[in-house]
Amino acid sequence: KQEVTQIPAALSVPEGENLVLNCSFTDSAIYNLQWFRQDPGKGLTSLLLIQSSQREQTSGRLNASLDKSSGRSTLYIAASQPGDSATYLCAVSSYNQGGKLIFGQGTELSVKP
């Protein structure tokens, strides 16, 4: 059974710092991994999708890496800004699961001005 864990659960950093969020999964038989952002009381915004054959994806100040064999992904945020404050979720689509996503509990990020 696939399980997804995100560490840390919460993170507070000063503005301008580079930071890394971690995601691990127990079953490496995945199709892809997605990183999402969720603002309080809002829906999910897709940030990056990494296919299982890829090692990383980049979008602006965000870079996500995937090491499928070790069951790990990281989301790197460069030069953090207060507007980056949100909860970040990772989710995997596993083999033979019809595409349903298994989510981690999320990392709540606070970037202080």
Added chain:
Amino acid sequence: NAGVMQNPRHLVRRRGQEARLRCSPMKGHSHVYWYRQLPEEGLKFMVYLQKENIIDESGMPKERFSAEFPKEGPSILRIQQVVRGDSAAYFCASSPVDPEWDEQFFGPGTRLTVL
């Protein structure tokens, strides 16, 4: 191309009433997923539907909950005889042709409050 639409955004029901949540997928998307986010918990899969078919309902409670995705119109998640424990945010997501590989796009969610 409008994103995934959900309505209502907020729904208040008294215990014992019925709740109907609607989801219109993105244009051209034929795969719909429903997820639930209970307070202080992560998102959990409930049900996966294609047009007129339930593909996987393994995450949906056996009683009081049902889902459909008719040939015409939105997908509906129906909760009968709601209880306080049903209070949560309900999200739907859609994907195009190949759901295992394709990105899922999420709607804004319906926040259900049961009094």
